[in-house]
Amino acid sequence: MMRMIATASAVLLISLGVFAQEGQLDALRGQVPLLEERTPEPLYDAENDDRRRSRAYPMQPPTIPHKIDNYQVDLNANRCMSCHSRQRVGETQAPMISVTHYMDRDGNFLAELSPRRYFCDQCHVPQTDAPLAVENRFVDIAEILRQRRETQE
Template structure:
């Protein structure tokens, strides 16, 4: 008996919610496209591939990846990034070596190999595209903040 009452209650709530959903309603994540229409996808922008290092906006910011990483294997079996950026390979590849912090465990002890918690590079490091801003960027670099502060104190 209890199961029948529960089923009827769930069915009633579901139908009530469905009745309120109108064809012209919009989902905030879809923009102003009605739910029953297909949205035109955003264009895919070309990934930068110039091997120039970008400046960092704040201390400890992970550097961005200045080249394409399409088809790079980074999984439990292999890490393609380490074929150039590992301590042993930077001499031949001329790529910057990963930070020594990538060879530390969470207690601050240095390891002979890459720390497992730093193995998946894409968690922090990302390639860049030359695309228009999706939202306005109001970030102010710490150097600019200090300069503004000095000017107001004078």
């Protein structure tokens, strides 16, 4: 049994190597051969224009329209909550985290931020001015319905 596994993994590794050399497997490496170092992408600027983006689907976590460099989010502090918590929004004018962030998984409301919503950047991400790697062909459902009504008329 062990020998079979060893042979199988050896075959797999060899074929992986071959594919990687042809640049077919690793989307991040692109066509660069395994033994060569890729020229890294330039660093792109995070969007910081305070303009909200519209959402692409219901319940999508909104993207972050500001920089979050060096914002501490760990056991000791949550920098995001210093602006976005219920208590602070009056002062900061940041949009309040929605009620779902105060709910546990059974739908009970908590007085404090729910632990499952503590690490904000698990769901919310800043945007950069990087060129799109893949084109986005998303169309909002409202637009699809509008087009359908037009063709039916």
